[in-house]
Structures are given as structure tokens and as C-alpha cells.
Amino acid sequence: MVVTGERDRPWLAHYPAGVPATLEYPSRPVYWLLEEAAARLPDRAAMRFFGHEWSYRELLALARRVSGALRRRGLQRGERVGLLLPNCPEYLPSLFGIWMAGGVAVPLNPLMVAEEVASLQESTQCRILICLDLLLPLVRNVGPGAPDVLVATRIDAYLPWWDRQLYRMARVQRLGLSGSLPANAIEWENFLTEGSETSEPEAVEGEDLANILPTGGTTGHPKAVMLTHRNLLSNAWQLYHWTGRRTGEDVILACLPFFHSYGLMCCGLSAVAMNGTIVLHHRFRADKVLRLIEQERPTIIPAVPAMLTAFNKELRRRKYNVAGVRSVISGGAALPQAVAEEFARHTGATVVEGYGLSEASPVTHAGPLDGSARPGTIGLPLPDTDAIIVDAETGTRLLPPGEVGELLIRGPQVMRGYWNNPEATAAALRDGWLYTGDLATQDADGFFRIVDRKKDLIITSGVNVYPGDVEAVLRRFEQVEDVAVFGVPDPDRGELVAAVVVPRPGISFNRRAFDAFARQHLEVHKRPRKVEVSQLPLPRNALGKVLRRLLREKFSGEDGEEMAESAPASAEAGASAPSAGTDHTPARASTPSDAAASAPPSPNR
Structure with a gap:
């Protein structure tokens, strides 16, 4: 199917001064960004973590050691390596x-949870896994999905004294008094000795795969995005130019996790492209991060709206010196104008909204950073990025400005496809366009606005939750006959995960057991926070598909019915997935102030 209609690019007239419409991209692998940064400013601070600092020269030397050690362990070109780490050095x-x-x-x-990790390791055939020691209980050591080589690292040596003791207590709790590692594991420091700072990199092509990024799924075959070296380098290069090609001037706060495309690109790769200093933080708490901002004076903060909401609440309570922040780019969910304006008042920063999706590396749109951003919009397409609105019914007819339709994207950052999923790839990539599944509109000047989602995706605290994946797990609970999962509005988190459960006939539904099952089998953001038990069948269309829209309308409106709240967060803390948090306790049920650390906030829709 071919999109028909006249296309233009009115947004180019509204680009900030100095941002070109098209770029020249280096024909290099994405690791060239680090090599170039180390050659340009070798002594510039690349990373900081709890008072420890690494220059670009040192970061490159460490990467070369890892490269050499991986090849000594038998890694072949194109083989997959898993990373189960928080934001750490x-x-x-x-x-x-x-x-x-x-x-x-x-x-x-x-x-x-462990079964999700094992499923992804098995589906992507990760033979080697690099893992934080506190997360080792999530790793299967025998059977399908078990890695041949397990590299274990720990971060307690970097931490302040009291946090270091808490970390070690958590280590005993999870690994036992001996703290012994599995037989196939090697400690990070020993692993590095197997490599060399003079290791020459493998020659790879721009179209070779660089990342396989899981986008959701708790079943045996989760959908995962394939991003090439060209995709990632292009998006980093686009953001480098969008921020004014500043080199060696900026400090970037990296609270958004690197295991998600948003954090990796906006806090990691684009920061390396600009020779920025990356301030790492592995768990978000508004008060602690605000103190970190006072100490490190970041100039750029990539964020999700829940982070800014939490910052604003804390800044109302106590005064912090956050005047050095220059730019804030928010993604992951719609940014309320009042939240943006309040944080701008506290900091003096320019706060803009952006948009993207994992399938596009992820950033496709961003608000101009010169003060011309328009509230309520996701800004303008990045250089070399085409964006159009087509009719949602056929996806082939170009719509004029002001009309609502599906947003399509085309550009060098768009993925190769989905891992081992040609059907999903064919549905998403058609005639060179990425069909986002989001309903949007474009004004006459080329500013875009997201209106709604075609899909039933739930975004809670900036985290994508796929209802079908949650339903597949909950249906395994012995008391559930049928279940529907959907999102309901929440002022702090954007949406909450809600569920309507139809219990098995003749069985008394036990809510406590249901919640315990969810804690065991679902990561914290996927667990239903509101649950309704229904003795009636779920509403379905003629094809048997559950009409989630009707359920959302029933329980989301001002006059809608109330749903039962789940157990309080404190009751769930002990069963949450392990987290290397500053308090070194198991991850709590998420609140807005947890958005960046206990989740992969993204600019997705």
C-alpha cells in the first residue's frame, strides 16, 4: 500500500537557528562515538558516580578491555550479549x-521476574550475560536460557559508607552468607584482566545489528526491536545537532535507565556524541536526585513527567539550588503544561516535550530548545525525519493539517524490524514508513500533537505496559476464568493498571492470593493496582475481542464506578524484583518518584 497525497515539511521553517534540515552521518559503527570523543577531549570527565570519575580516555580503555575479554571468551560477530544492570559505571x-x-x-x-529474564535470554540466544550481583537470583543457570558465561559485577565499593553496609546486607540476603557465585560466573575485575586496552575493535558495518531491545512481553516470544549501528549513531547525531552541537560543555543527568532506549539515547549515546559528562544514578528518589543536582550541576535533564511532578512536590517542600539546569526534555507520556511551567519556574530551564518509540531508536520529535516550543505538542521532527498523518482506517491517505489520523515516521533511525517476527515487521514497516499506531495531528507549522493511541498500551509513570501480556500471566492464576486489563487515569502516574476479573465458577475469589500471584510473576509496573471482580462475562465484539474501551469508560469517568484498590505498596515491597537502590531494599511498588529508577521510562507515545 502506498501513501498518496502531497507532502511538504513546514516544520523546517521553525527549526532553531543553526539546526540543519539534513545531516552528514559518519559511515562508522556506533562505537565510533566513543573513539571520537576520547580522541577529541581525552581528559574530559565522561562519567561520574558517587564521587568517582572516569575520563573519556579511561572509558575507552575499559570498553577495549571488555571487547578483548568477550572475544577471548569466544564471542563471535553477531552473537548476543545480555546486560542485566542498573545505571552503574x-x-x-x-x-x-x-x-x-x-x-x-x-x-x-x-x-x-526470573521467568521473563529467562524467556528473553532464550529467545535472543544470549550466550554471555553481564549482571549485577544483586540481580543474580533472576538468572537461570541451567536449562533453556542459561548463559554459558556470566560476568558478575557489584557497586558497593562506589557507595557512601552507610549505603555500602546496606548493599552488603542485601547481598547476603540474596546470595547467602558465603556470597558465592554460580559455577559459570566470573567477577568483573577478573574478567577485565582477560582483555587489553590495545584491543582493536571488530570491523562492523552500519547495517549490522547493535541492539535487540525488548519492547514488552512475558510470554515465550516477546517482541523485540532490532536496531542497527546506523540507527543508533544517526539518532545520537540528530540529537547532538538538535542541542546546538555543543561539545565538551554539558553535564547530563542520567537517571533514566540505560536498559531502555530513551535513557540509552538521551542520557548515554547523545551525551557521548557531545563529549558531555554523564552523571549516573541508579535509583530515583526526588530528594536524593535534587541533592545530586545541587552537587553535580547538570545542564541537561532528560525526564519523564512523573519525575518532574515528583521534583515539583519536593521543591515546594524544600529549597534546592537547581538554577544551573539549562534544558529539560520530557518523554514517556503527555507532559501537563502546569507541571512543565512549575519546574521551569524552579530552575529557569527550558522545558520541552519530545516523542519517539523504541522502533525509532527512539527519538523522532522534540520541542525546539530556543524558547519557541509550543505547549501541548511533541515539537518538530528531527533532521532527516519525515512524519505524516494518514487516515487510521486504511493507512494510505494523507490527511491535511488539523485532522486526526495515524502518525507515520521515516528516517535513518527507524529499526530494521522485529527479532524473529516477520509478521509484526511487515505490519509496522510498510513502503518505507513506520506505522506508530498512535493517533496524532499536525498543525500548519509542522508542530505535532499526540491525540490518543490506537493500541491499548498503558503508560504508567512513563513505563509501557501491554495489557495482553499481563492478561496472559493472570489467566494462569487458578481462580481466574477470564480477565481484561486496561489503564485508568491517575493524576500522579498518568495511568494505573486496572483489571476486571471473572472468577472460575464455584470458586471463591481470593484477592490476597491473586495479588501474591501477580507479585511473583509480574514486574512491579505490570501489576494491577485496581481490580474489579465480575460475575458477568467480559464485553466482547462479534469476533470475540474484549472491548477494553467500554471497560475504561465504565471505570475512568467522573461518574464511573469505583474499583477496589490493590494492597498498599508496603505490603508488596518484600516480593518486588531486586533493585540496587540507594536504600538497597527490594524495589518498592512504584510511585511517581520511582519513575526513573524502577522502570524504563521512554518517549514511547
Whole structure:
């Protein structure tokens, strides 16, 4: 099917001064960004973490050591390596080292449960896994999905004294008094000795795979995005130019997790492209991050709306010196204008909204950083990025400005396709366009606005939750006959996960047991926060598909019915997935102030 109609690019007239319409992209692998940064400003601070600092020269040397060690362990070009890490000093050296060795990185979410981790390892055939020691209980050591080589790292040595003790207590709790590692594991420091700072990188092509990024799924075959070296380098290059090609001037706050495309691109790769200093933080708490902002003086903060909401609440309570922040780019969910304006008042920063999706590396749109951003819009397409609105019914007829239709994207950052899923690839990529599944509108000047989602995706605290995946897990609970999952509005998190459960006939539904099952089998953001038990069948169309829209309308409106709240967060804390948080306790049920650390917030829709 071919999109018909006249196309133009009115947004080009509204680009900030100095931002070109088209760019020249280096014909290099994505690891070239680090090599170039180290050659340009070798002594510039690349990373900071709890008072520890690494220059670009040192970061490159670590990446080369990882590359050499991986190849010594038998990694072949194109093989996958899993990363089960929070934002810590080992993440970027591991990532760039994988690419330098010719490998493909598979970022894994530390808030997954063990069966989710094993499913993704098995489906992507990760033979090697680099993992935080506190997360080792999530890793299957025998059977399908078990890695041949397990590299274990720990971060307690970087932490302040009291946090270091809490970390070690958590380590005993999860690994036992001996703290012994599995037989197939090697400690990070020993692993590095197997490589060399002079290791030459593998010659890879721009179209070779760099990342396989899981986008959701708790079943045996989750959908995962394939991003090439060209995709990632192009998007980093686009953002480097969008921010004014500033080199060696900026400090970037990296609270958004690297295991998600938003955090990786906006806090990691684009920061390396600009020779920025990346301030790593592995768990978000508004008060602690605001103190970190006071200490490190970041100039750029990539964020999700829930983070800014939490910042605003804390800044109303107590005064912090946050005047050095220059730019804030928000993604992951719609940014309320009042939230943006309040944070701008506190900091003096320019706060803009952006948009993207994992399938586009992820950023496709961003608000201009010169003060001309328009509230309520996702801004303008990045250089070399085409965006159009087509009719949602056929996806082939170009719509004029002001009309609502499906948003289509085309550009060098758009994925190759989905891993081992040609049907989903064919549905998403048609005639060179990425069909986003989002309903949007474009004004006459080329500013875009997201209106709604064609899909039933739930976004809670900036985290994507796929109802079908949650339903598939909940249906395994012995008391459930049928279940429908959907999102309901929430002022702090954007949406909450809600469920309507039809119990099995003749069985008394036990809510406590249901919640315990969810804690065991679903990561924290996927667990239903509101549950309704219905003795009536779920509403379905003629084809048997559940009409989630009717359920949302029933329970979301001002006059809608109330749903029962889930158990309080404190009751869930002990069963949450392990987290290397500053307080070093198991991850709590998410609140807005947890958005960046206990989730992969993204600019997705």
C-alpha cells in the first residue's frame, strides 16, 4: 500500500537557528562515538558516580578491555550479549565493549521476574550475560536460557559508607552468607584482566545489528526491536545537532535507565556524541536526585513527567539550588503544561516535550530548545525525519493539517524490524514508513500533537505496559476464568493498571492470593493496582475481542464506578524484583518518584 497525497515539511521553517534540515552521518559503527570523543577531549570527565570519575580516555580503555575479554571468551560477530544492570559505571564500558567485539547487546530490565529474564535470554540466544550481583537470583543457570558465561559485577565499593553496609546486607540476603557465585560466573575485575586496552575493535558495518531491545512481553516470544549501528549513531547525531552541537560543555543527568532506549539515547549515546559528562544514578528518589543536582550541576535533564511532578512536590517542600539546569526534555507520556511551567519556574530551564518509540531508536520529535516550543505538542521532527498523518482506517491517505489520523515516521533511525517476527515487521514497516499506531495531528507549522493511541498500551509513570501480556500471566492464576486489563487515569502516574476479573465458577475469589500471584510473576509496573471482580462475562465484539474501551469508560469517568484498590505498596515491597537502590531494599511498588529508577521510562507515545 502506498501513501498518496502531497507532502511538504513546514516544520523546517521553525527549526532553531543553526539546526540543519539534513545531516552528514559518519559511515562508522556506533562505537565510533566513543573513539571520537576520547580522541577529541581525552581528559574530559565522561562519567561520574558517587564521587568517582572516569575520563573519556579511561572509558575507552575499559570498553577495549571488555571487547578483548568477550572475544577471548569466544564471542563471535553477531552473537548476543545480555546486560542485566542498573545505571552503574560498568554499563557503558560493557555496552561499547560488546559493540567493539562485533556483538549485539540485549538490555534486560532489572525489574523483570526470573521467568521473563529467562524467556528473553532464550529467545535472543544470549550466550554471555553481564549482571549485577544483586540481580543474580533472576538468572537461570541451567536449562533453556542459561548463559554459558556470566560476568558478575557489584557497586558497593562506589557507595557512601552507610549505603555500602546496606548493599552488603542485601547481598547476603540474596546470595547467602558465603556470597558465592554460580559455577559459570566470573567477577568483573577478573574478567577485565582477560582483555587489553590495545584491543582493536571488530570491523562492523552500519547495517549490522547493535541492539535487540525488548519492547514488552512475558510470554515465550516477546517482541523485540532490532536496531542497527546506523540507527543508533544517526539518532545520537540528530540529537547532538538538535542541542546546538555543543561539545565538551554539558553535564547530563542520567537517571533514566540505560536498559531502555530513551535513557540509552538521551542520557548515554547523545551525551557521548557531545563529549558531555554523564552523571549516573541508579535509583530515583526526588530528594536524593535534587541533592545530586545541587552537587553535580547538570545542564541537561532528560525526564519523564512523573519525575518532574515528583521534583515539583519536593521543591515546594524544600529549597534546592537547581538554577544551573539549562534544558529539560520530557518523554514517556503527555507532559501537563502546569507541571512543565512549575519546574521551569524552579530552575529557569527550558522545558520541552519530545516523542519517539523504541522502533525509532527512539527519538523522532522534540520541542525546539530556543524558547519557541509550543505547549501541548511533541515539537518538530528531527533532521532527516519525515512524519505524516494518514487516515487510521486504511493507512494510505494523507490527511491535511488539523485532522486526526495515524502518525507515520521515516528516517535513518527507524529499526530494521522485529527479532524473529516477520509478521509484526511487515505490519509496522510498510513502503518505507513506520506505522506508530498512535493517533496524532499536525498543525500548519509542522508542530505535532499526540491525540490518543490506537493500541491499548498503558503508560504508567512513563513505563509501557501491554495489557495482553499481563492478561496472559493472570489467566494462569487458578481462580481466574477470564480477565481484561486496561489503564485508568491517575493524576500522579498518568495511568494505573486496572483489571476486571471473572472468577472460575464455584470458586471463591481470593484477592490476597491473586495479588501474591501477580507479585511473583509480574514486574512491579505490570501489576494491577485496581481490580474489579465480575460475575458477568467480559464485553466482547462479534469476533470475540474484549472491548477494553467500554471497560475504561465504565471505570475512568467522573461518574464511573469505583474499583477496589490493590494492597498498599508496603505490603508488596518484600516480593518486588531486586533493585540496587540507594536504600538497597527490594524495589518498592512504584510511585511517581520511582519513575526513573524502577522502570524504563521512554518517549514511547
